[in-house]
Amino acid sequence: MKINCIGILTSGGDAPGMNAAIRAVTRSAIYNGMTVKGIYRGYKGLLSGEISEFKTNNVSNIIQQGGTILKTARSAEFREPEGRKIAYETMQRENIDALVVIGGDGSLTGARIFAQEYNIPIVGLPGTIDNDLFGTDTTIGYDTALNTIMDAVDKIRDTATSHDRLFFIEVMGRDAGFLALNGALASGAEAAIIPEIWTEVDQLEALIEHGFRKTKNSSIVLVAESEVTGGAMGMAERVKQKYPQYDVRVTILGHLQRGGSPTATDRILASRMGAAAIDALMEDQRNVMIGIQNDQIVYVPFSKAIKNDKPINRDLLNTLRILSI
Numbered sequence: 001m002k003i004n005c006i007g008i009l010t011s012g013g014d015a016p017g018m019n020a021a022i023r024a025v026t027r028s029a030i031y032n033g034m035t036v037k038g039i040y041r042g043y044k045g046l047l048s049g050e051i052s053e054f055k056t057n058n059v060s061n062i063i064q065q066g067g068t069i070l071k072t073a074r075s076a077e078f079r080e081p082e083g084r085k086i087a088y089e090t091m092q093r094e095n096i097d098a099l100v101v102i103g104g105d106g107s108l109t110g111a112r113i114f115a116q117e118y119n120i121p122i123v124g125l126p127g128t129i130d131n132d133l134f135g136t137d138t139t140i141g142y143d144t145a146l147n148t149i150m151d152a153v154d155k156i157r158d159t160a161t162s163h164d165r166l167f168f169i170e171v172m173g174r175d176a177g178f179l180a181l182n183g184a185l186a187s188g189a190e191a192a193i194i195p196e197i198w199t200e201v202d203q204l205e206a207l208i209e210h211g212f213r214k215t216k217n218s219s220i221v222l223v224a225e226s227e228v229t230g231g232a233m234g235m236a237e238r239v240k241q242k243y244p245q246y247d248v249r250v251t252i253l254g255h256l257q258r259g260g261s262p263t264a265t266d267r268i269l270a271s272r273m274g275a276a277a278i279d280a281l282m283e284d285q286r287n288v289m290i291g292i293q294n295d296q297i298v299y300v301p302f303s304k305a306i307k308n309d310k311p312i313n314r315d316l317l318n319t320l321r322i323l324s325i
């Protein structure tokens with residue numbers, strides 16, 4: 001099927017680098033003779049018809065901006081067949097032949113169902129700071145968030161050291177510990193508490209047994225936000241009760257991790273992936289997410305990207321432990 005017009009949307013949580021991806025998809029599509037329509041507010045805009053045509057200059061001067069010019073939203077209606085029917089009708093009315101969806105695993109799950117129901121070509125781009133999509137070494141936004149965390153922890157360390165304190169710093173990641181683990185390595189934190197190994201070992205006890213604070217007066221522990229770990233607050237409560245001698249503080253980094261100008265790594269990744277999305281559509285690929293593995297662009301079937309859990313490199317935990325003595 002020849003694709004004349006593509007629709008592009010960003011969905012779920014925003015991530016730095018989404019704009020660079022929008023720019024790349026738009027320009028690459030136009031370069032290849034396609035018309036581009038920007039769909040605002042994710043699937044919500046596909047239902048309400050909040051759509052406008054994008055020319056090359058609509059994506060000028062956005063590569064350096066965080067957030068997403070297309071806005072993003074969550075749409076409960078799109079989860080229902082009736083909602084997706086309305087979305088399909090919008091596509092027909094707007095003459096959109098194919099979609100490029102930039103978002104996390106929820107957004108790609110929606111894309112997969114929609115593509116199957118209506119036989120629409122859809123290509124996904126992994127846009128999430130959490131880095132929790134299988135089949136790609138990194139996701140768009142992850143590197144920027146990691147750098148933001150590193151900068152924040154550097155600042156907290158100054159005050160932690162001045163006061164001899166134990167800091168628990170909570171970072172995002174939902175059920176994935178990539179930001180916590182690599183954030184800890186990058187900032188020289190003493191430990192990371194991550195959901196992936198939560199049920200196997202009591203990481204807090206292990207940390208204390210390992211002798212943290214024996215040689216240091218202050219410590220910084222990065223904790224992945226997650227119901228299973230109880231987050232930084234949960235950790236602090238436990239320490240206060242069991243080890244009252246420690247002067248404990250909690251910082252929850254929150255939404256500042258999502259913002260800011262994307263790093264060079266994220267801009268390049270988004271640009272490559274955005275261009276690859278158009279290549280994939282022209283090659284008649286369907287239902288795939290664009291991934292990157294060993295610096296090579298790959299096509300990952302939605303089913304794999306969504307269903308498989310992305311493994312965390314456990315050697316890094318050991319490296320962190322060794323380097324924190």
Ligand code: ATP
Nearest residue numbers: 012013074075078079103104105106107109110128
């Ligand atoms: P992040 O990882 O940053 O949170 P996400 O893409 O996982 O991003 P979600 O809120 O899970 O964010 O999903 C975004 C949207 O995708 C939902 O609001 C919904 O419209 C659609 N979606 C998610 N799951 C499904 C599903 N099972 N069926 C249909 N649509 C879905």
